Amino acid sequence: MKRIKKVFVLIQISLWILFALLAALQLSQDTSHWFALTVGVVGTCLYVYYSHFFLLTRYLGKRKKGPYFLRLTGVLLTGPFLYLFFHYRKLDTWDLFSEYYMISLISIVIPFIFLSWLARVTENLVINTVKKEQLEKQAVEAELYYLKSQINPHFLFNTLNNIHTLVYKQAPTAPEAVMQLASLMRYMIYESNAPTVPLTREMNYLQDYMSLQQLRYKQSPVVDLKIEGETEACHIAPLLFIHLLENAYKHSPARLNPGDLKVKVEVQEDILTFSVQNPVGNNPAHTLEEPGGIGLPNVRKRLTLLYPDQHTLEIQNSGETFAVVLKIQGLQLQPHERKANLLYH
Template sequence: MVPIFLFLGWLARVTETLVLNTIRKEQLEKQAAETELHYLKSQINPHFLFNTLNNIHTLVYKQAPTAPEAVLRLASLMRYMIYESNAPTVPLTREINYLQDYIGLQQLRYKNSPVVDLTIHGAPETCEIAPLLFIHLLENAYKHSPARLEPDAIKVRVEIKADSLTFQIQNPIGTNQKKMEVEEPGGIGLANVQKRLQLQYPDQHLLEIQNTGETFGVNLEINGTHAHVHERETQLLHH
């Protein structure tokens, strides 16, 4: 009986060690995923903030009537980035408001009519989405467009269906961008979105890219309801 008890004791210790190692591995994977998500979310172009502050300073100096609105938009944008984007998901309406604030501040660079045509189809209040997911695509559209943009040159379309969300964006390609290779058309911003989609929406999204040489377009479709989205975040962060 003694050898049997010794064997059972050894087996229990081995099993305990394996379980503890598995738990530690899962905790490390969870921490790594959280760290990567935080890093990816924080990759907002800092030059945009500096340029916006300079533009607002000019408006204030000239006592332009649009200065107060520009300050409010920047405050809303910063509030969302700092305080609200830490949640696993946010209402799509809030994400759209964030994009609109960004577009409004970028418009300070242009004297003509709005250069972005943003259309929304469906009911955004019924949907939730991972925060700061679309901003990199919008930022890329400005970055790779010509310096001078015609009204509605950048087209953004958001469509909400019963079980899916589609985000489409298209922009003209600037002269200095026409030599970009098709394999890397979107630069860092597109790579950021691809990594986040792999982490937060594995096997639940479709990302299509089209570069004609004259225009660059991205079509992103995310499937699943809010419950499914929350489930994926819970599994990722609290496995």
């Protein structure tokens, strides 16, 4: 707000200097007493303008109409006196005094009363608009922060238990699991604070997540991951896919065969497609409903806030498999020297 007020002050100073120069130029062509008359005109304008400006600052919107109009009347009545004091003519008769008093009242005082009101209203409008935008931005940022923080804490507890088991059994994969968990937590806590991150970094995060989930399964990787296209050139909002992947694990059968979970990331031109498919367990508790915990509603809200009118989210439930396809359009891609290779896991 201080920056906006400084801008208004600079604008007003510039306009007052320009007005004084123009008034002096005009009056110098009409009379030889142009300097005194210029001081009287500019001084009167300044007095009337800022007297009314500060009255509006003090009383505008505070429902104090009585004190405001009383002081406004005082400004109107006293406004012409500075102009009359510097006038080069000797106003020693009542008729001459009243004539120039009315001239200055109509031509100087009343117009600058209106200009001060216009300036005050304009400044308030701009400040209120900026405040509203800042509050809306803060609300959006707070909601996004809340949505990003809603990753299931049970995953962390389960992972720590799994790592504890590996350490207890002195399994050779225990150190790697600890490093993957550290990488995952570092990304969640520090790197995801940026508005956007490289898609490759987001995919590394998902792969760490998959590796830690794989500790629950003894067989080959249960996730078939495919990454296609110019992923190095693409930047997206962080933690956007994790809830979809988390839902796929959560609502799959307890026992999964290799490749049962299918995840595909594809970048074509400025369109990013993320799809995930999982089998649906026979147990009603594993049926994925639309609320689906926090997964799908969370993703919907974040997409609405981050990519309005730029995304589609398709959900298909055949009874045996559940598939989610997310497309984000209009992404700005940065040029990259080499293309990403097709990866299979």
